[in-house]
Amino acid sequence: MSSPKQLKVGMVGGGGGAFFAHPHQKAIHLDGTRRVVAGALRTRPEAALEDAANWPYPIQGYGSFAAMIDAQANLPESERLDYVVVVTPNFAHFAPALKAVEAGIPVFCEKPLTLNHHEAVQLKAAVEKANVPFAVAHTYLGHWSSRLSRHIVCSGLLGDVRWVDASYQQGWLAGKAEESGMQQAEWRTDPKRSGASNCGGDIGTHALMQLRYVTGLDVSKVSARLEVFVAGRSLDDHFTTYCELSNGGKALVRASQIAIGHKNDLSIEVNGSQGTLIWKQEEPEAVRILLPGQPDRVYWRGEVAGNDGFLGDLPEDLMAEPTLPSGHGEAFHDALGRLHRDFETDVRAYNAGQSFSCDGSKYANVEDGRIGLAFIDAAVSSSAADGSWMTLAAE
Numbered sequence: 001m002s003s004p005k006q007l008k009v010g011m012v013g014g015g016g017g018a019f020f021a022h023p024h025q026k027a028i029h030l031d032g033t034r035r036v037v038a039g040a041l042r043t044r045p046e047a048a049l050e051d052a053a054n055w056p057y058p059i060q061g062y063g064s065f066a067a068m069i070d071a072q073a074n075l076p077e078s079e080r081l082d083y084v085v086v087v088t089p090n091f092a093h094f095a096p097a098l099k100a101v102e103a104g105i106p107v108f109c110e111k112p113l114t115l116n117h118h119e120a121v122q123l124k125a126a127v128e129k130a131n132v133p134f135a136v137a138h139t140y141l142g143h144w145s146s147r148l149s150r151h152i153v154c155s156g157l158l159g160d161v162r163w164v165d166a167s168y169q170q171g172w173l174a175g176k177a178e179e180s181g182m183q184q185a186e187w188r189t190d191p192k193r194s195g196a197s198n199c200g201g202d203i204g205t206h207a208l209m210q211l212r213y214v215t216g217l218d219v220s221k222v223s224a225r226l227e228v229f230v231a232g233r234s235l236d237d238h239f240t241t242y243c244e245l246s247n248g249g250k251a252l253v254r255a256s257q258i259a260i261g262h263k264n265d266l267s268i269e270v271n272g273s274q275g276t277l278i279w280k281q282e283e284p285e286a287v288r289i290l291l292p293g294q295p296d297r298v299y300w301r302g303e304v305a306g307n308d309g310f311l312g313d314l315p316e317d318l319m320a321e322p323t324l325p326s327g328h329g330e331a332f333h334d335a336l337g338r339l340h341r342d343f344e345t346d347v348r349a350y351n352a353g354q355s356f357s358c359d360g361s362k363y364a365n366v367e368d369g370r371i372g373l374a375f376i377d378a379a380v381s382s383s384a385a386d387g388s389w390m391t392l393a394a395e
Contacts, residue, residue, distance in 0.1 A: 006035050013086060027337040038068055048062065116377070117370070134366040162272060165251070199255050343362075
């Protein structure tokens with residue numbers, strides 16, 4: 001039996017030294033079943049074509065995302081893009097994602113989904129109308145240990161979820177990095193390019209998504225404080241929300257970019273009626289389980305077996321995922337590669353005219369992205385109203 005053809009991927013954004021194009025291209029190429037073949041890498045056509053010509057390997061350059069997407073209709077079916085990756089700043093997610101979806105091309109989009117909730121609602125409607133696979137790049141869901149955590153909590157092994165502390169701490173914006181010429185800081189602290197919240201939109205949405213994914217619960221309303229610690233900033237660099245969960249439990253979803261010494265310190269602690277789960281992104285190989293009257297348990301990726309007195313039977317698809325042997329650490333690129341691998345499954349089904357899931361169990365989907373923007377809107381409104389409780393908007 002011959003190997004399946006490689007999926008062809010187009011990239012929107014990623015030129016000019018942009019950071020996140022490089023993890024994506026590594027993740028895309030990780031399995032040898034996908035490859036980047038085209039790119040509209042910059043907003044200025046001349047720069048876009050120049051960057052494409054200087055890409056580390058040959059790709060077809062386009063002067064704009066519109067030109068790249070429009071060109072697909074004139075190509076033989078075997079040469080068309082199978083999906084598009086959007087790695088632009090927040091304000092430039094909506095237009096290329098919408099155009100690709102309306103052209104029937106699946107999209108893998110960076111987070112947050114769009115600049116605001118209104119755009120997110122529009123994009124979700126377009127995805128549902130076109131019925132195409134759509135992923136939002138919440139990379140940390142791709143850690144195998146995140147998926148084990150989800151299985152443990154959603155299977156009820158910790159009992160009822162009472163309290164969750166989901167946090168993401170960084171220190172890179174403790175000074176005025178946006179005035180030093182740092183591109184990543186410049187656009188994140190600019191409301192026109194970042195949206196209504198810097199810290200909340202950039203990393204608070206990761207903490208929210210980790211909570212929702214691991215517990216299977218939603219945040220129904222929030223009481224929030226968005227704070228600016230570095231003088232002269234227009235947007236928050238510290239973000240704290242007290243949340244009510246859909247099951248009646250409570251949670252903190254918090255983030256900071258002024259916590260000196262912290263790098264990418266995403267963590268979640270779930271306190272259930274029968275036990276506690278702890279997971280840390282900077283120690284992604286381990287899931288810690290604390291049970292009353294028992295020694296603490298640490299489950300290491302690659303060394304997990306079912307029916308051990310706590311875990312029951314484990315899902316075949318979880319245990320069958322390709323992983324490095326235990327002791328050889330998986331990390332960020334592996335997690336992002338796992339998301340692209342699962343997205344590939346749905347894209348191949350879509351190309352074959354078959355049904356696909358895109359249900360949020362393997363990667364964040366367009367509804368997850370919309371909820372992230374509704375969460376930010378509610379937090380911004382709550383903070384402006386001195387922490388008053390705000391309900392997350394429905395569509």
